[in-house]
């Protein structure tokens with residue numbers, strides 16, 4: 001059964017409580033439940049993880065080389081700063097889809113650049129937490 005890793009970067013542990021006018025009221029547990037149901041119906045499984053640590057996210061990407069068929073990643077603020085996460089994703093061979101809950105292009109200019117977009121097969125932004133479900137549908141299609 002193919003596994004898809006859903007990675008979340010800093011502050012997303014507060015999803016549902018943090019700036020709900022931007023990020024909504026649903027939590028990562030809600031995202032996990034919705035994506036698990038979609039993956040299960042497609043004969044796949046998901047593992048959802050969140051860390052505030054860049055090093056931890058990189059270690060999980062390295063592990064995914066052995067365990068995951070695809071990665072969905074919301075790198076949060078590391079999107080705009082982390083060459084190290086970009087390099088780690090380049091060491092992963094499966095499809096990568098980047099997700100942003102908010103429309104980063106409608107926000108501050110420092111959010112307009114993404115290192116991860118240089119690696120990702122696709123980018124979904126501004127669709128709320130539904131973006132994770134859209135990304136999952138795309139990864140499932142790409143892994144066939």
Ligand code: DQA
Pocket residue numbers: 010011012074075076077078079099100101102103104111
């Ligand atoms: C975010 C957008 C980032 O700019 C921000 O730093 C986040 C969340 C999003 O999901 O919209 O923490 O990745």
